[in-house]
Amino acid sequence: MRAISSLLLLAALPAVLAVKTEDFKTCSQAAFCRRGRALSERAGQDPNWKSPYTVTADTVAISPDQASFTAGVRSSLYPDIQFSLDVRVHEDGVVRVRMDEVNGMGRRYNETTSWALIAEPQVSRDVQWKIGKQDVRAVYGPKKDVEIVIFLSPLKVVLYRQGKEQVVLNGLGLLHMEHFRKKEEPKPAPEAPEGDVKTDDAQAVMQAPPNPRAWFEGETEDGYWEETWRSWTDSKPKGPQSLSLDISFPNHGHVYGIPQHATRLSLPTTCGDNSYYTEPYRLWNSDVFEYLADSTMSLYGSIPVMHAHSADSTVGIFNAIASDTFIDIAQPDAKSTYTHWISESGILDVFIMPGPTPEDIFAQYARLTGTPALPAHWALGYHQCRWNYVSSDDVRGVQKRFDEEDMPVDVFWLDIEYAEEHKYFIWDKKTFPDPKDMINDVSELARKMVVIIDPHLKRTSSYPVYKEATDLDVLIKQKDGQTEYEGWCWSGSSAWVDFFNPKSWNWWKGLFKTVQSNSGKFAWIDSTTDVHIWNDMNEPAIFNGPEISMPRDSIHYGGWEHRDVHNLNGMLFSNQTYQAVMARTNPPMRPFVLTRSFFAGSQRFGAMWTGDNLGTWEHMAVGIKMVLANNIAGFSFSGSDVGGFFGNPDPEMLTRWYGVGAFSPFFRAHAHIDTKRREPYLLEEPYKSILRDILRLRYSMLPIWYTAFREASVTGLPVVRPHYVVFPQDINGFEIDDQYFVGGSGVLVKPVTEKGATEATVYLPENQVYYDYFTNYAYRGAKGGKSITVPAALHQIPLLIRGGSILPTRERPRRSSPLMKNDPFTLRIALSNAGNARGELYLDDGVSYAHKEGQFIWREFTAEKQGKTIRISSADLGKAKPAEAVDGVALVKYNGGNTFAKSMDLVRVEKLVVLGLDRKPSRVKRVDGGELDWSFTAGTAASDGKEGTASILVIKNPVTHIADDWAIDINA
Structure with missing residues (x-):
């Protein structure tokens, strides 16, 4: 009966059953986006356009500790409106740019970072600001090759590396922070003059210069104070408060990020002569049933983070704004990208991440918003x-x-x-x-x-959770700020907790x-x-x-809308x-x-x-x-x-x-x-x-x-990594988004997503051997990249191991993962072209936070070619890197004999599988012991670069334990 009642509820709410694009606004249906896009169009048609925002020179100030640059900003169109600008460089080189209206008639939402950031970032004390007549600048970084420049008139912020533009704010002059204002009553239309108008007067009217304010903000107050869409009317007691900002990447031809959208990883363009989409990307968390598989429509989540990438460098921005945001992307040529961010409300608070590598970007962003939580193992x-x-x-x-x-x-x-x-x-x-x-x-x-x-x-007094929330007065309010908001969801008439x-x-x-x-x-x-x-x-x-x-x-807590x-x-x-x-x-x-x-x-x-x-x-x-x-x-x-x-x-x-x-x-x-x-x-x-x-x-x-x-x-490095992250200089891989690597393991997977497929094309980005995970077939890449064809029948997943990798696995079938705790390990050692390999294994109890106190096993496995011998060994990485942090906590209490490691004393390495030996060994033995039991199967692939089945050396029961240091020599 409960299922039936849910179906009846669904039937009563057809708008929820399937995506109807008319249920969600487009840019042209959102007044603030219309205004922002119209400004962009007008500016693009005027070759002489420049931003009206300038830094007031006599307000420029550098803090005594050189930590930050501050100044006042004014718009030439509204000289009575004041803005504040704050630019600071963090210890890791990230540049934070903030701008807000000051002494205005209202307050813009400025608390996004209090929820998104893990802490207030530490500001660099090594930056030396230099104030010039036309700009303020600072050179920093270990190599002193990074420079941040704030141009005063018009206001523009540019990040350079080695003199080359990396990120530009307001380079196109689209910055517009709509200031707070009073609603003016409409003025009566002027009466037409009596009699004939003289010709010269008519010409004077026709030739009168356009109102620059109207040119900048539009001829009408489009949705300033109220906006009706379909059957709903949105009151806007604060009036217009949108923020428009162009962010350019003049030397980066690919941009990624800003999830969540159902689209390609390298984001297609939304404007320009050859745009892929016509509608900007939208960040507005939305419940979209049966969403389109190729669209810029907003979906359930929003992360306003964008990476820009080229073979030379990777940079990124985090635009800390939580209101409805539309983002246009244009690429005037293959080497540059321009973006236009239009948000309904909030202050300008942009973090510029200078990279220059993808790994640097992930670390810089993680220091801002935190790393992913280490999940329970069973999850x-x-x-x-x-x-x-x-x-x-x-x-x-x-x-x-x-x-x-x-x-x-x-x-x-x-x-x-x-x-x-x-x-x-x-x-x-x-x-x-x-x-x-x-x-x-x-x-x-x-x-x-x-x-x-x-x-x-559910809004009923018989529901104790609702009653307690009501008594505590923690429910979201209607626009009057007093009355409990009521809406309709699965529970019927419902209220929402204001977290x-x-x-x-x-x-x-x-x-x-x-x-x-x-x-x-x-x-x-x-x-x-x-x-x-x-x-x-x-x-x-x-x-x-x-x-x-x-x-x-x-209305939410604090009076915020x-x-x-x-x-x-x-x-x-x-x-x-x-x-x-x-x-x-x-x-x-x-x-x-x-x-x-x-x-x-x-x-x-x-x-x-x-x-x-x-x-x-x-x-x-x-x-x-x-x-x-x-x-x-x-x-x-x-x-x-x-x-x-x-x-x-x-x-x-x-x-x-x-x-x-x-x-x-x-x-x-x-x-x-x-x-x-x-x-x-x-x-x-x-x-x-x-x-x-x-x-x-x-x-x-x-x-x-x-x-x-x-x-x-x-x-902060991602768990699944696209090609541009692993091979940032390989231009052939910048748009690849249907195959990827699992962590740093060397596992390359190409899931099959086509009906009737019996084979798949996999791109190999380097002159390296890649082994089929199941058949041990050795494929050879090439310098500059190479595509190969691999079997992909229904029972086959194209899964390759990059040469130079060591994979730890547990091969005993169990009903659930906790039952695998004491199972032995197999190490699959995929030798590189040079005959070497490396891998890691991390273990802890999988459920508690004892790992933050050093209760874990963290091993490094290596295979090193030493003359005619390949030595396979296991070492304690936790001991080698005691200062590395997990979840931001330094592992100062770590020791190899910790309680968890001791609990795993009897967990064995039951088998080593070595792929890619160029000949049958003469001897396999422990460095501190005797001969081991092994078997060898010759392959058809040779080390001179031929493809074919790789040789396989299987070492059974090598008398090693997963938590121990050990070494095994394979002698030619």
């Missing part, structure tokens, strides 16, 4: 979900079938139907009469559950307690600490609101949920929280998925590009719903989609309530066996994935 396993598993017995039945079919799974999920009348935290006892017993049945096999908690609260209100934070944490406290407040005692959380609908999605969301003039904070809203919800789940245990365990809506900094609080995709080949393919874009923008723990949320994919498509999901950081199958059941064990042969093999492949490679996540949590 990297396979997640099984649908809307909805309908009862406790249904969940038990699904688990039973996975075990009967020997398919591994770590997590079972429950969508909204578990909750009575969609009152989250309250189990529907008709269908889930024994929730704790059900949860314990799942956890008995070392598995977890995830249940959904949406942000809307900008500090009073909501501890209260929200208390809801997740699994033991009743003495306070008498609600606690989720029908749950256990094995239940983790899925935050959906947190854009927020509101069925009867404008653009299926909240009215922009709704929703228009100011919309893109932050979802992040605050998942942030507080993450803190709440962590607070359930003492000591705290790592939470898992999945969020649909996100912003810069959300990577600190869990995982995301790409929303309500369709079961189509196009959505399968674009999901890969979207996950790569999120990784570029710092949010590594991401994935798309395997199989598509909507539709009924045929067995071939579903099989291919599992191949995609197994190589995504977040691996979950999910489906709409109207779809047929499609759990992997339901397929006929041979599909079922192929899916079993894919799931087992994911589990065998979990050590590789977990090691990649550790690196992301330390450095």
